[in-house]
Amino acid sequence: MRALAASVEEVFREAAARWTLIAYFALSTLFILLFATAVNLDIVNGALAGAKLFGQTVEIGSRTVDIDRLVLGFESGFSGVLFFLATFLALFATAHLVPRLQEKGTIDLYLSRPVGRVPLLLSRYVAGLILAAANLLYLIGSLWLIIVWKTHVAHPRFFLAGLSILFTIATLLAFAFLVGVVTSSTGVSLMATYAIFFLSAILAAHEKIAAAMSKEWAAKLVDGLYWVFPKTSQLLRATVAHVSGGQTFRGMENVNLLAVYGSTALFGIATLALASWLFSRKDF
Amino acid sequence: MSALPIEARGLRKAYRSSWGGKAVLALDGLDLDVRPGELFGLLGPNGAGKTTTVKILLGLTRPTSGEARIFGIPAADPKSRRRVGYLPEGHRFPGYLTARETLAIFGRMSGVDSATLRRRTGPLLERVGLAAWRDVRVKKFSKGMTQRLGLAAALIHEPEVLMLDEPTDGVDPVGRREIRDLLRQEAGRGRAILVNSHLLSEIEQTCDRVAVLRSGRVAAQGTVAELTAQASRYRMAVSPLDDALVAVLRETGASVTRVNGHLELSARDLSQLNAVVDRVRAAGSLLSELSPLRASLEDVFVDLVRPADAPVPPAPKDDA
Numbered sequence: 001m002r003a004l005a006a007s008v009e010e011v012f013r014e015a016a017a018r019w020t021l022i023a024y025f026a027l028s029t030l031f032i033l034l035f036a037t038a039v040n041l042d043i044v045n046g047a048l049a050g051a052k053l054f055g056q057t058v059e060i061g062s063r064t065v066d067i068d069r070l071v072l073g074f075e076s077g078f079s080g081v082l083f084f085l086a087t088f089l090a091l092f093a094t095a096h097l098v099p100r101l102q103e104k105g106t107i108d109l110y111l112s113r114p115v116g117r118v119p120l121l122l123s124r125y126v127a128g129l130i131l132a133a134a135n136l137l138y139l140i141g142s143l144w145l146i147i148v149w150k151t152h153v154a155h156p157r158f159f160l161a162g163l164s165i166l167f168t169i170a171t172l173l174a175f176a177f178l179v180g181v182v183t184s185s186t187g188v189s190l191m192a193t194y195a196i197f198f199l200s201a202i203l204a205a206h207e208k209i210a211a212a213m214s215k216e217w218a219a220k221l222v223d224g225l226y227w228v229f230p231k232t233s234q235l236l237r238a239t240v241a242h243v244s245g246g247q248t249f250r251g252m253e254n255v256n257l258l259a260v261y262g263s264t265a266l267f268g269i270a271t272l273a274l275a276s277w278l279f280s281r282k283d284f
Numbered sequence: 285m286s287a288l289p290i291e292a293r294g295l296r297k298a299y300r301s302s303w304g305g306k307a308v309l310a311l312d313g314l315d316l317d318v319r320p321g322e323l324f325g326l327l328g329p330n331g332a333g334k335t336t337t338v339k340i341l342l343g344l345t346r347p348t349s350g351e352a353r354i355f356g357i358p359a360a361d362p363k364s365r366r367r368v369g370y371l372p373e374g375h376r377f378p379g380y381l382t383a384r385e386t387l388a389i390f391g392r393m394s395g396v397d398s399a400t401l402r403r404r405t406g407p408l409l410e411r412v413g414l415a416a417w418r419d420v421r422v423k424k425f426s427k428g429m430t431q432r433l434g435l436a437a438a439l440i441h442e443p444e445v446l447m448l449d450e451p452t453d454g455v456d457p458v459g460r461r462e463i464r465d466l467l468r469q470e471a472g473r474g475r476a477i478l479v480n481s482h483l484l485s486e487i488e489q490t491c492d493r494v495a496v497l498r499s500g501r502v503a504a505q506g507t508v509a510e511l512t513a514q515a516s517r518y519r520m521a522v523s524p525l526d527d528a529l530v531a532v533l534r535e536t537g538a539s540v541t542r543v544n545g546h547l548e549l550s551a552r553d554l555s556q557l558n559a560v561v562d563r564v565r566a567a568g569s570l571l572s573e574l575s576p577l578r579a580s581l582e583d584v585f586v587d588l589v590r591p592a593d594a595p596v597p598p599a600p601k602d603d604a
Contacts, residue, residue, distance in 0.1 A: 002392050003395055005392070006388075006389050006392035006393045013381065013389075018380070103376065105376035106375075110393070112344070112370035114362045114364075114365040115393060283345040284344045284345065
């Protein structure tokens with residue numbers, strides 16, 4: 001345990017010493033500041049009397065806008081933005097963990113210690129997830145505090161977005177680790193993981209795509225890939241829906257959330273297990 | 285009987301090409317033993333299998349067949365490395381860590397608790413000559429300093445086995461002597477030390493026993509004295525010296541060569557050598573010098589690792 005804690009600590013020290021972590025938190029801070037300065041709400045007796053977005057007055061008219069509902073809408077909308085921002089930043093900040101470990105002159109230093117290969121790999125995976133979780137907490141916590149400060153409305157549901165986003169990051173990071181073990185390249189790991197992210201989003205329309213295929217095997221392939229790959233598009237919608245409390249489940253009516261989360265989790269577990277197996281058998 | 289610190293039996297390793305090409309045989313049935321308190325040198329030309337041997341002993345690479353054990357524990361088992369300190373060639377410690385932090389991280393990875401690490405770090409950095417640099421980041425270190433730090437990291441958990449890959453690489457002559465002294469001290473404490481180097485002079489000065497690898501096999505093994513004695517010859521100064529005496533001496537069966545006013549001879553054994561001396565006296569010549577001529581380790585090494593298709597090195601020939 002002591003050895004694995006040292007491995008995790010080493011990842012944190014590396015992250016602190018390199019510009020990636022600074023950039024990671026700097027970009028997050030920029031987003032938070034942008035949000036804090038862009039949104040100005042004028043609330044009277046629990047209702048929105050006036051609003052400014054990026055300095056522009058938002059026309060409310062004679063309608064009574066329920067601030068509670070408005071905040072929920074805001075938070076669910078922002079959880080969608082955060083889904084992309086936090087996932088991309090987390091992958092960018094952690095995709096190097098395996099390729100750098102496998103560098104000649106570095107891997108010998110770690111593997112010559114009495115630490116199993118699989119625990120060593122998993123310790124770096126856990127360290128990467130802790131970094132991503134810390135950044136998510138920073139992002140979501142700061143935004144939540146700004147919203148509470150500006151509206152006096154506190155919705156703890158906003159934090160559910162963090163769990164859903166962290167789940168997505170965990171799945172994609174497992175895939176990035178697999179590519180990292182095989183190729184030892186940070187660039188290829190990032191490109192392949194972003195490709196999976198977007199391809200999975202496209203595959204959300206697998207039924208339409210499969211119907212348009214002229215060959216049956218091609219249609220089956222599209223359907224198969226949909227079920228194998230993580231369901232990033234549905235995860236995005238589910239994240240928004242969790243925060244809104246089910247009010248914005250549009251387009252998700254026929255989606256089995258358990259199947260979305262379950263198959264995505266299976267993809268993450270399978271890729272991490274494969275990465276661990278390959279890493280444990282690799283000659284250095 | 286307790287298990288040996290390092291033990292390898294019939295190690296074989298074939299590296300396969302990624303695209304199904306011809307396999308390259310790096311090790312071909314290598315046997316090796318290193319005993320406690322022994323400084324053992326592994327020599328060989330590039331591609332002889334030295335690095336592969338060390339990597340298998342550390343579990344970095346898996347053998348195709350055969351077995352490697354550290355104190356009886358299979359080398360692939362991480363537990364075997366609890367008692368091993370390793371200094372890899374061309375190692376790259378994280379540049380953002382200081383010397384002290386490096387020892388703390390890698391010491392903890394070897395299972396040493398923080399209190400013990402605090403107690404050991406200062407004296408160890410002192411021993412390797414880095415006490416003044418303890419809080420300086422590794423990226424500021426010269427190659428020699430990084431090598432000293434690597435040695436400290438290999439020793440931080442007080443292992444019973446040390447495996448060192450080119451330990452004096454990039455170290456100045458004074459530093460090299462300090463490292464040799466340090467290794468002697470560690471061997472004196474009962475640690476088994478395996479040194480992998482292509483610097484023959486370093487091995488010659490440091491090691492108790494040496495194995496010369498050729499094409500993945502041990503071509504020769506023994507103490508430096510034993511290895512160089514295989515090609516032992518003698519220098520003999522006698523007067524008067526003439527061709528007639530040389531001819532008489534050859535009758536003993538020894539190989540005798542006249543070189544610049546003295547004789548160089550190869551005797552099969554001591555009785556043959558004494559027979560030569562008896563003939564010198566019987567011929568009325570006076571013996572003024574008889575000393576062994578040893579081949580250098582380099583001579584032995586070159587002879588041993590000469591490619592198989594190269595001409596067999598000639599035995600010393602008479603020129604008289």
